[in-house]
Amino acid sequence: MSTAKPVRKRRKEARPGELLAAALTQFVEKGYAATRLDDVAACAGVSKGTLYLYYASKEALFKAAIQEGIVPVLAENEAIAASHSGSSFSLLEKLLDHWWTRIGCTAFAGIPKLIVAEAQNFPEIAGYYYTNVIARGRALVGAALQRGVSSGEFRQCDIEVTIDVIIAPVLMLLIWEYSLGRCEQQPARHRDYLATHLALLQRGLCVPQV
Amino acid sequence: MSTAKPVRKRRKEARPGELLAAALTQFVEKGYAATRLDDVAACAGVSKGTLYLYYASKEALFKAAIQEGIVPVLAENEAIAASHSGSSFSLLEKLLDHWWTRIGCTAFAGIPKLIVAEAQNFPEIAGYYYTNVIARGRALVGAALQRGVSSGEFRQCDIEVTIDVIIAPVLMLLIWEYSLGRCEQQPARHRDYLATHLALLQRGLCVPQV
DNA sequence: CGGCTTAATGACTATTGGGTCATCAAGCTA
DNA sequence: TAGCTTGATGACCCAATAGTCATTAAGCCG
Incomplete structure (x- = not known):
C-alpha cells in the first residue's frame, strides 16, 4: 500500500x-x-x-472555456482578407486553410459541438458566440463572395444563403469528429474532405473560363 | 382559488x-x-x-424516443432509389425532398442535434444510429453517385468523401435549427438553402452538356 | 349498485454533485 | 530557522432528482 x-x-x-x-x-x-x-x-x-x-x-x-481560443482566429482571418490580392476563390481557400490550422487541428475543434449542444441552455453564451464567431465568419465569406460576383469571377447567386451552404460542411466536419465520427473504424480523411468540398465549390461558383 | x-x-x-x-x-x-x-x-x-x-x-x-421516427424513412428512401428511373441527379433531388418532408419538417428534425450532443455518452445508441441511419443514408447517396459516374452523367470523383460533403449541409441545417439558429432574427430560408445546395452540387458534380 | 382489476398518483428514499470553509502547509522573508 | 502570507485541500452541507411503492380511484362486469 x-x-x-x-x-x-x-x-x-x-x-x-x-x-x-x-x-x-x-x-x-x-x-x-x-x-x-x-x-x-x-x-x-x-x-x-x-x-x-x-x-x-x-x-x-x-x-x-468557450470564450478562449476561437475569437482571436476570426481577427486573424479578417487580417488575411484585408491584405488579400488574387482571385476571390483563392481567398476562400486561404480562409479555410487558416481556420483548419488554427481550430480544426487543435483542442478547440470540439467547441462547435459543445456550442451546438448547449446553445439552448445558455442563450447568453450562444448570443456571444453568434455575434463574435458566426456573424464575423459569415461576413468574411460573404465579402469574398460579393467580391467574386462583382469581378465576374463568380456567377450571380443569393449571397446570404450561399454563405451558409459553404460554411456548413466545414462546421459539420468538426461536429462529426466529436460525435458519430467515433463510430467509424476507418480513419477520417479530413484533408480529402476539405479538398473535395473546395473542388465542388469551385465548379459550382465560378463562371467557366472561355 | x-x-x-x-x-x-x-x-x-x-x-x-x-x-x-x-x-x-x-x-x-x-x-x-x-x-x-x-x-x-x-x-x-x-x-x-x-x-x-x-x-x-x-x-x-x-x-x-430516438429510435422511433427516423429509421422508417430510410426504408422509404431505399424504395424510392430502387424504383427510380431518370437522371442520377434527379434521384438525389428526390431523396433529399423526401428526407425533408418526412424529417426536416417534423418534430423528428431535432434528433440529429440530440444524437450529436449525446453520442459520446451513449455509445450503444450512437452505434445503432450509425448503422441504421447514417450508414444506410450514405449507401443511398453513394449508389446514386456511382450510378451517375458510371453513366457519364457525373465526373469522376472520390465517392466516399463526396457522400459526406453532400450530406453535411443537410444535417447541418437541422442541427442549426435547434441550436444557434435560435439566435437569428430573420426567419430561416430552408427551401432556398436546400435549393442553393442542390444548384451548387449540380454544377459541381455534372459533366457539362455539350 | 357493489365489488374487482389495474391505471394512476405523489409522498418518500437514496444518491449525486455543486458549492463552502476551517484547516493545512509551501515557500518567502527577515 | 521562526513566522507569516496565501495557495491548496477535502470533509461537509444541502438542493435536486432518479427511482419506488403503498394508496387511490377509474371504469368494467355481474
Whole structure:
C-alpha cells in the first residue's frame, strides 16, 4: 500500500490555463450537465476547492472555456482578407486553410459541438458566440463572395444563403469528429474532405473560363 | 382559488406515444442530463410514477424516443432509389425532398442535434444510429453517385468523401435549427438553402452538356 | 349498485454533485 | 530557522432528482 502523500505545489500562474483546458476537454466529451467538477479538477491535477479559487461557478468556468481560443482566429482571418490580392476563390481557400490550422487541428475543434449542444441552455453564451464567431465568419465569406460576383469571377447567386451552404460542411466536419465520427473504424480523411468540398465549390461558383 | 381536483383518466393505449413525444421534445431542448423526468411527465399530462409504468428508466425512455421516427424513412428512401428511373441527379433531388418532408419538417428534425450532443455518452445508441441511419443514408447517396459516374452523367470523383460533403449541409441545417439558429432574427430560408445546395452540387458534380 | 382489476398518483428514499470553509502547509522573508 | 502570507485541500452541507411503492380511484362486469 502506497500512502502517497499528496504533493501540493503552489502554482498560481499555471492553474487557470490548466483548469480551462481540462474543463474544455470534459465539457466537449460529456456535455455541460454531465460533467462533474470533481473530474475537471482531477483532470487538471488539483482538488475541487482549488477550482473555486479561480472560477466562481460551474457556469463561469464553462463560459471561460468557450470564450478562449476561437475569437482571436476570426481577427486573424479578417487580417488575411484585408491584405488579400488574387482571385476571390483563392481567398476562400486561404480562409479555410487558416481556420483548419488554427481550430480544426487543435483542442478547440470540439467547441462547435459543445456550442451546438448547449446553445439552448445558455442563450447568453450562444448570443456571444453568434455575434463574435458566426456573424464575423459569415461576413468574411460573404465579402469574398460579393467580391467574386462583382469581378465576374463568380456567377450571380443569393449571397446570404450561399454563405451558409459553404460554411456548413466545414462546421459539420468538426461536429462529426466529436460525435458519430467515433463510430467509424476507418480513419477520417479530413484533408480529402476539405479538398473535395473546395473542388465542388469551385465548379459550382465560378463562371467557366472561355 | 380553484382546488382543481386532478381528473385522472385511464388511457393505457395513448400513454406511450404521448410520453415519447414529450420526452423527445424535452431531450432535444435541454439535452439528456438536463432533462427532468418530472418535466417530461408533466409535459405528457401524467405524473412521474405513470412514466415508470411504461418505461423502465430514463435511459430506456431516451432510447425509445430516438429510435422511433427516423429509421422508417430510410426504408422509404431505399424504395424510392430502387424504383427510380431518370437522371442520377434527379434521384438525389428526390431523396433529399423526401428526407425533408418526412424529417426536416417534423418534430423528428431535432434528433440529429440530440444524437450529436449525446453520442459520446451513449455509445450503444450512437452505434445503432450509425448503422441504421447514417450508414444506410450514405449507401443511398453513394449508389446514386456511382450510378451517375458510371453513366457519364457525373465526373469522376472520390465517392466516399463526396457522400459526406453532400450530406453535411443537410444535417447541418437541422442541427442549426435547434441550436444557434435560435439566435437569428430573420426567419430561416430552408427551401432556398436546400435549393442553393442542390444548384451548387449540380454544377459541381455534372459533366457539362455539350 | 357493489365489488374487482389495474391505471394512476405523489409522498418518500437514496444518491449525486455543486458549492463552502476551517484547516493545512509551501515557500518567502527577515 | 521562526513566522507569516496565501495557495491548496477535502470533509461537509444541502438542493435536486432518479427511482419506488403503498394508496387511490377509474371504469368494467355481474
